[in-house]
Amino acid sequence: MFRAIYEYFKEILLAIRGLINGMRITGKYIAHARKEIITQEYPDNRDTLQMFDRFRGEVVLLHNENNEHRCTGCSACEVACPNGSIEIIWARREDPETGKKKKQIETFVYHLSMCTMCNLCILACPTDAIKMGHDFEHAVFDRSQLTKVLNRPGSKLEKGVEE
Amino acid sequence: MYDFTTLVQSIGNFLHGQFSPGVATALEWTLVILVYLALYAILGLVLVYVERRVCAFFQLRLGPNRVGWAGTAQTVADALKLLLKEPVTVNKADKLLYNLAPFIITLAALTVISLVPFAKGLQAFDINIGLLFIVAVSSLGVVGILLAGWSSNNKYALIGAMRSGAQIVSYELSVGLSLLTMVLLTGTLQLSTIIETQANGWWIFKGHVPAIIAFFLYLTASIAEINRGPFDLPEAESELTAGFHTEYSGLKFAFFFLAEFVNMFTVAAIATTVFLGGWMPFHLGDWAGFNAVMDFVPPILWFFLKVSAVIFLMMWFKWTFPRLRIDQLLKLEWKYLMPLNLMNLVFTAILVYLGWHG
Structure with a gap:
């Protein structure tokens, strides 16, 4: 007891x-x-806002200062994408230096309206040409504006990527 | 130094001098009603803001900080929004009871704060069975909750109301017993006299261990009685949408919301009056200088300071502890709180018999 x-x-x-x-x-x-306090006072701190490293805002194609990207047009990202957000239009063109015909991208089409930010395309890319950007202010007035061309006009493949 | 008796008396004398006795009494009543209604509204607005802000800080958020200075006008804006909303009534609701419920809750909440002594002479209704009256009237609020749940004709509302009924029936016992423990020490039920007995030290210090135990038992039981977290089963958001006030909108919802926060104030005010010396200033033994400085602070400030401390403690409880399940709730009362209360009562009785108190 x-x-x-x-x-x-x-x-x-x-x-x-x-x-x-x-x-x-x-x-x-x-x-x-x-x-x-971990809350961000968002519209006020727009200028100083730092997103987290792992934040996924949109897919971006990286360009260096000479307007060169690392995309070989292999379409691995297009295949990896579960909902068809990426369309790569490529063509065989003559390389001005070597004179050989080579696969090159014409346009890297990215449908932001369909993207779920799953990161599978970035994992699939063999040359690390694309990565997730930190921009998240994607509101536009027309749906067609959400279809973007990621490669800049006149850009070409960076040297030494394919070797 | 700060005695409101003469001020109140002179207002009464003035009214009685100007008008016939009947009219003067009616005017006095009207004045008291207006003051308390204003207090009721202001308390609601302030407490809602404080609750949201304190809760935000507990969760490392910012809380409302846009409207007015540091968001202080946020609740005013919310109140205006609620006033302008359409009062939607359910088709199959019991119209009479549905409309009656918010008023019963408001009435119960208002009646209880009329007994609270804010300072010397600043008390609307000082009867000799004050504490008993408070315990009796404060549980009337549950009638409003039960009516609201029943008349809404909504299963969630009904479940919420029934939970509230079970909760009040159980926890009313603990509230009564813990206050009874204190009545043993004070020897009176009248609130103004209870405060007078604490002129040489608050009961929580004078009453040794039993008073401290009684304080926490009272706090736990009355938090459960006013349906506040962690005992907010009647309106458990994740289970019952909004519980007993699911079907209410606009001003009627505002009544429920306001009553909830004013009840919180009432519980804190009673805890202050009985355990923490009401409006009595804090005195430390024989330190005359220190005591004189403490005396300089107005008693009404002391009262609100203590009340806000208790309210902060209640908010701390709410934003720390997870909500209890209904069987855990009843187990807590019947297996722990009530036996402890009874033991505490006997313990205090022995203490008082031996004359060790105050």
């Missing part, structure tokens, strides 16, 4: 200890609330 009474009070004291532990954690939060 005394055992039962002991267990009863022990249970109560353990419960109180658990509750106090919980309150200590939230108490720590409110004590440091000013410094540790």
